[in-house]
Amino acid sequence: MMRAFKMPGFLIGFILAGIFVLAAAVSFFWTPDAVDTVDIVNKLHVPDAKNWFGTDHFGRDIFSMIMVGARTSIAVAIVAVGIGMGLGVPLGLAAAARKGSILDEVIMRTNDLIFAFPALLIAIMITAAFGASAVNAIIAIGIFNIPVFARLSRGAALSLWTRDFVLAARVAGKSPAHISFEHILPNILNLLIVQGTIQFSLGILAEAALSYVGLGAQPPTPSWGRMLAESQTMVSFAPHLALFPGMAIVLTVLGLNLMGDALRDLFDPKIRRDRA
Amino acid sequence: MLIYILKRLLSLGLSLVAASVVIFLAIEVMPGDAAQIMLGINASPDAVEALRQELGLNLSIYARYLSWVGGLLSGDFGVSYTYRVPVTEMIGDRVWLSFPMAIYALVLSTLIAFPIGIIAAAKRGSWADWLVMGGTQLGVAIPNFWFAMLAVQLLAIKYHWFSAGGFPGWENPFLAIRALTLPAFVLALPQASILARVMRSSLLDTLSEDFMRTARAKGNTRRQALVKHALRNAMIPVLTILGLQFSFLLAGAIIVEKIFFLPGIGSLIFTAISQRDLIVVESVVMLLVFAVILVTFVVDITYAVVDPRLRRKAR
Numbered sequence: 001m002m003r004a005f006k007m008p009g010f011l012i013g014f015i016l017a018g019i020f021v022l023a024a025a026v027s028f029f030w031t032p033d034a035v036d037t038v039d040i041v042n043k044l045h046v047p048d049a050k051n052w053f054g055t056d057h058f059g060r061d062i063f064s065m066i067m068v069g070a071r072t073s074i075a076v077a078i079v080a081v082g083i084g085m086g087l088g089v090p091l092g093l094a095a096a097a098r099k100g101s102i103l104d105e106v107i108m109r110t111n112d113l114i115f116a117f118p119a120l121l122i123a124i125m126i127t128a129a130f131g132a133s134a135v136n137a138i139i140a141i142g143i144f145n146i147p148v149f150a151r152l153s154r155g156a157a158l159s160l161w162t163r164d165f166v167l168a169a170r171v172a173g174k175s176p177a178h179i180s181f182e183h184i185l186p187n188i189l190n191l192l193i194v195q196g197t198i199q200f201s202l203g204i205l206a207e208a209a210l211s212y213v214g215l216g217a218q219p220p221t222p223s224w225g226r227m228l229a230e231s232q233t234m235v236s237f238a239p240h241l242a243l244f245p246g247m248a249i250v251l252t253v254l255g256l257n258l259m260g261d262a263l264r265d266l267f268d269p270k271i272r273r274d275r276a
Numbered sequence: 277m278l279i280y281i282l283k284r285l286l287s288l289g290l291s292l293v294a295a296s297v298v299i300f301l302a303i304e305v306m307p308g309d310a311a312q313i314m315l316g317i318n319a320s321p322d323a324v325e326a327l328r329q330e331l332g333l334n335l336s337i338y339a340r341y342l343s344w345v346g347g348l349l350s351g352d353f354g355v356s357y358t359y360r361v362p363v364t365e366m367i368g369d370r371v372w373l374s375f376p377m378a379i380y381a382l383v384l385s386t387l388i389a390f391p392i393g394i395i396a397a398a399k400r401g402s403w404a405d406w407l408v409m410g411g412t413q414l415g416v417a418i419p420n421f422w423f424a425m426l427a428v429q430l431l432a433i434k435y436h437w438f439s440a441g442g443f444p445g446w447e448n449p450f451l452a453i454r455a456l457t458l459p460a461f462v463l464a465l466p467q468a469s470i471l472a473r474v475m476r477s478s479l480l481d482t483l484s485e486d487f488m489r490t491a492r493a494k495g496n497t498r499r500q501a502l503v504k505h506a507l508r509n510a511m512i513p514v515l516t517i518l519g520l521q522f523s524f525l526l527a528g529a530i531i532v533e534k535i536f537f538l539p540g541i542g543s544l545i546f547t548a549i550s551q552r553d554l555i556v557v558e559s560v561v562m563l564l565v566f567a568v569i570l571v572t573f574v575v576d577i578t579y580a581v582v583d584p585r586l587r588r589k590a591r
Contacts, residue, residue, distance in 0.1 A: 117298075225419075
């Protein structure tokens, strides 16, 4: 893992993403200003020494809101990736262990089916059915992550099942489930980390989009997507309202993608040699 | 080949049936009684009951599913709970906005991605390559709704190059295309970034193949070998992504339509959901999923035509 920090892409990405994780963590103890109090006298201030990113139409400090908003984005994305991995990986491993069986067929066809539904459409329908909230946004994004991880782990596991060390484990009498978790899983962990990073960044984008259309975290919980939605009518005279939350999303996603790409190059020696 | 197509057709049919069941059940669990919502909270229980009868909401779940699917097959999408007009009529005009916009975005995405992907691969390691890799990295990180807000502010409101929203209809194709240009571009940007990266890496893979050395040995220049031999072989992964992107574009259209106030399929879904007009939601979602499954089917068949190996494998 330490080798990763020697790659400029990873380092830049780590710093970018790290800043926002840190901001989210710090926001639990301290923010420059309260985010849940209305201070109309100081509304729509442009950025200055006191309010680094200015204030919004309620006079709330935008810098503080972005710090707290990072919490929402990161929490939603992490749990959604967790759901995707937690369900997708065991399903993919099971499908690979019983390749060609009815179980494999059912799992893979269900995956195809979920893929046929545009992700955002699932999210909109779920939030429409169960109400708009951060939790439902997590579930919606998480469901979309399941087939991603199921496919990835099945594909990677299949090639491992033909290897000698797996054959040795089978000869030794280990059950397919045992082999999957003890021998296959550790060997596909790298791939899962790379994909996890990518899905994490997609989750942040998805959360922002859902919040933007009003289906994500509800007021008063600050969220980057909703900050942008609220800024829309004021962007012509107060562009800072739209600028900073948008930058926060872009930089976080960019950071995670740079990390993911660097890790992929690191873990895949073939790519490293051919494309470096 | 025929067996392959038949097999694909069968799986197309099964996917559609499965999708319709999922959509139907999803709508079933949505809270809120359509009859109650249509008549308002002050309606008498008798009136609500009568309307439930009229809409067929009292039938068993199987009967309602079958009548819905039967209707879809015969081109009857039902009648909107809210507006009392046939759903086909509501979808009618809107389809002519959303699908052309998605296709427009797909064309833009291809036009942007192919040249820059090819240049990046051909001049690997050059400043052009770095620029493409950096630019595309940024392209996927920018949320399209934020980009849309800024683009409208700058290009539409400040400089009046494009329209800031709304759709004038197709009577004047020039105005219609002008109205769709900015939304389509916003929609295309992240897809173009992904496509350019796929194009680049796929082309790099092909360039290291043995047949490329043969092509050069035969006396082709670098450029000739690239255009004649490498490009065609690099297309398969690119086509896959292109097929997948259509579904992203359709879904992305839902948000982009909202930003640009475009009366398309996406805005129809939003209003229908908020009004609990479930029959509209059901049919529109089914239509979108049908489009996605159909595109996947076409892409699969195209592969088989391009690559005979796939035909044999599928048997």
